[in-house]
Amino acid sequence: MSPMTSAHSSPLTDRPQLGLRERKKIKTRTAIRDATYALIKEQGYDATTIEQIAERAEVSPSTVFRYFPTKEDIVLTDEYDPILLEELRKRPADEPWMESLRYVMRLAISAGLAEGPEVVRLRSHLLVQVPAVRSRMLESMSVTGRMLAEAVAERNGLDRDSLEARVYTMSLIGGLAEISLYWAENDFKDDLHDLLDRTLDVIEHGLPGKNA
Amino acid sequence: MSPMTSAHSSPLTDRPQLGLRERKKIKTRTAIRDATYALIKEQGYDATTIEQIAERAEVSPSTVFRYFPTKEDIVLTDEYDPILLEELRKRPADEPWMESLRYVMRLAISAGLAEGPEVVRLRSHLLVQVPAVRSRMLESMSVTGRMLAEAVAERNGLDRDSLEARVYTMSLIGGLAEISLYWAENDFKDDLHDLLDRTLDVIEHGLPGKNA
DNA sequence: CGTGAAATGAGAGTAACTCTCAAAATCTAG
DNA sequence: CTAGATTTTGAGAGTTACTCTCATTTCACG
Numbered sequence A, B: 001m002s003p004m005t006s007a008h009s010s011p012l013t014d015r016p017q018l019g020l021r022e023r024k025k026i027k028t029r030t031a032i033r034d035a036t037y038a039l040i041k042e043q044g045y046d047a048t049t050i051e052q053i054a055e056r057a058e059v060s061p062s063t064v065f066r067y068f069p070t071k072e073d074i075v076l077t078d079e080y081d082p083i084l085l086e087e088l089r090k091r092p093a094d095e096p097w098m099e100s101l102r103y104v105m106r107l108a109i110s111a112g113l114a115e116g117p118e119v120v121r122l123r124s125h126l127l128v129q130v131p132a133v134r135s136r137m138l139e140s141m142s143v144t145g146r147m148l149a150e151a152v153a154e155r156n157g158l159d160r161d162s163l164e165a166r167v168y169t170m171s172l173i174g175g176l177a178e179i180s181l182y183w184a185e186n187d188f189k190d191d192l193h194d195l196l197d198r199t200l201d202v203i204e205h206g207l208p209g210k211n212a
Numbered sequence C: 001c002g003t004g005a006a007a008t009g010a011g012a013g014t015a016a017c018t019c020t021c022a023a024a025a026t027c028t029a030g
Numbered sequence D: 001c002t003a004g005a006t007t008t009t010g011a012g013a014g015t016t017a018c019t020c021t022c023a024t025t026t027c028a029c030g
Helices: A022-044 A050-057 A062-065 A071-076 A081-091 A096-114 A117-129 A131-155 A163-185 A194-205 B022-041 B050-057 B061-067 B071-078 B081-090 B095-116 B117-129 B131-156 B163-185 B194-205
Strands: none
Touching: A022 A050, A022 A062, A022 A071, A022 A117, A050 A062, A071 A117, A071 A131, A071 B022, A071 B163, A081 A096, A081 A131, A081 B061, A096 A117, A117 A131, A117 A163, A131 A163, A131 B081, A131 B131, A163 B163, A163 B194, A194 B163, B022 B050, B022 B061, B022 B071, B022 B117, B050 B061, B071 B117, B071 B131, B081 B131, B095 B194, B117 B131, B117 B163, B131 B163, B163 B194
């Protein structure tokens, strides 16, 4: 049932060995998520209720809510954020900022694709179609952005909460968010790494041929 | 009850004279909004229900939902967006892009403040405190961003739906959104025009002392 | 085992939204 | 000014995401 268990190790997919209870929790979590994806594929997002999800995942509705605060979270939670932040901080301090960023974002793309292409597509599709999901994603990205802002400030010797660091970061986040949307709207035919490069280029140098 | 009726005219507050029906609709709309603001000030956002709002505005709950699709929308709808877009398009084509942008954003700030400082503050406060409101705002800004992207593309001779225009625009939107949040989090003590200038500076030139 | 802690299930409750249909207000012709 | 068409409103029932509480089960660990 689980999409794919790659043989090689990666900083984003490795887990330390856990106790038995923890492992069961993870199992439940993915069971809920798998059930959700399956149901959405069959009926669409809105038509899928928590009750149905609970039933198919063989848990009670209460449990579903214990694992995910909202329905949207079932679809899009990526628990990578802290790991990515970590990776970013581990980059050498003399590496050009944009390169560090590119490296980490590539990591994120790979991690996403490793979950299986169908899942990524379904998710991006929902991002475009369902406002609540898109909304929740923006919100979650802005939380990530807040942490990222601290890393950015740290690296550039700015104040932790400076407007400048926050604006820069959110502008980054906003730009990056468009990648998923653009990709999904254009039927996933572009290569994500290409889109990333083009995006970072715009962020670094502005629009091609700007400033009339 | 209505906050303030300025004597001088402005492109964002003027309305053509409307039929009687239309005028009543506007009255209902602002009645609902005023009731909402008052109740939130008394009880907070979450404790305020649609039923209470309807009661105080002297309409039925059904009517509230007819005027505003969600509770969050009652708080933050700004109907300025199309007008701002219009203003932006009217700027001379040879004006540097950043200056056009600055001009329009200044207009937006003035229009916002013209509603009355308490309203603006309450709104920004909610933006920080209530996730659902913040979320809805990001969503609505991203819709605006979409339209803005077309204007940007047009002005810079890019394709209507080019990734570049969209990334640039959303990055802009993301940065601008931070202004409200930063302002509210720092107890409204900064001058909004200053924050705008600093923000546009970051967007145009990147972080001060960047690129290690 | 058996004891304490953590996870689950069951159920009741709230409130935001949706839909439908009938009553009321408003516009438009004659 | 009135009659009829149209638009706006209210009333009410229904759905569903989400919250809270409490009893029961499951698991860890000595």
